[in-house]
Amino acid sequence: MKRKILLIYTGGTIGMIKEYSTGTLKPFDFNALLKHIPEIKLIDADIDINVFEKPIDSSDIDILDWITLGNILENSYFKYDGFVILHGTDTMSYTASMMSFMLQGLKKPVVFTGSQLPIGELRTDAKENLITSIYYASLYENDKPVINEVCIYFEYKLYRANRTTKFSAEHFDAYISPNYPKLGESGVNLGVFKEYLLKPSHTDFKVNKNLANKIDIFTFFPGKNKYLLDRMVSDNDLEGIILRTFGSGNIPSDKETLRALHKAKELGKEIIVITQCVRGNVNFGKYHNSLIFKDLGVICGYDITVEAATTKLMHLLGQNLKGKILKKQFEENLSGEITN
Ligand code: ASP
DSSP: OOEEEEEEEEESGGGEEEOTTTOOEEEOOHHHHGGGOGGGGGSSEEEEEEEEEEEEOGGGOOHHHHHHHHHHHHHHGGGOSEEEEEOOSTTHHHHHHHHHHHEETOOSOEEEEOOSSOTTSTTOSHHHHHHHHHHHHTOEETTEESOOSEEEEETTEEEEGGGOEEOOSSSSOOEEOTTSOOSEEESSSEEEOGGGSOOOOSSOOEEOOOOOOOEEEEEOOTTOOTTHHHHHHTOTTOOEEEEEEBTTTBOOOOHHHHHHHHHHHHTTOEEEEEESSSSSOOOTTSSGGGHHHHHHTOEEOTTOOHHHHHHHHHHHHHTTOOHHHHHHHHHSOSSSOOOO
8 A cells, every 4th residue: 555655854964955155055945856866756655745944954943843843743644654854964863852752642653864965966875864764654564554653764774763862973874872772774675673663652642842941951071160050050040950960970079069959959940860971871879979869859861862851851841840740750751762
């Protein structure tokens, strides 16, 4: 049976062209660029295309763009069998993670992809990424989608979106999924590792578009000014702070840092602890330098990526969750983003 696929183009290198006067890449009319991949017509699927009104470099992605994407998916969910979203690689892991939280009760494949070289260039990686993404989005067995979650397909590998991070600005192999196995690999056959896929949800499909962005990230580094954390904590506007700590959740043990954390707790700020390590887990109390977190009862991010942590926090704060309930939800697995 021919599957119906919606291809959404938000922007990114995949559809950019070089401006010859300056040599820089900028978004271009994607419909015109599609002529560079006549192969797309050979795919056994009905493909409709939705192009963002103003395609953007993904560094410009903002909450309103996520809401636009959410609206497109909400309005087209029942009309299509699968979705492919073309997005700039720079912030694809953020947008794709955000979609994994916003699209609740998802029971269809949503595959993000992009490319490191524009589609019009001879050595482009765009064709393979785009064509295989469409194949993954069309993958059905016994009339049921094989994939029921948000993924990123890039350079022969299919990943759970909210486990990815952009790892290379120049290699075709741009993403890694440091704490979760890949969901598929395309070679001669389209491989899917079913044991790692999310099971289809039992709840109805719904797009949750309430997002809050009064959050920030604080990165520790040796020699950092000890008063900067207090400054961030004292910002009345901030509701949540993600702490990028060392190793398994360790931070400097000086009195200014500890005082700032106590103050954050008193002020009712949501504190989420993640690690600067690309791979591995936060473990409160493994070392003396993380005991403070156990004492304060802050939120443990375990092995979550910074992309998933920020988007999950924006999503949960957007539901007006606070304190213990927020902690419980954050530490739970909402869409496969965390191992706790
Ligand atoms: N700056 C581009 C973007 O993220 C990079 C890319 O697409 O590869 O939109």
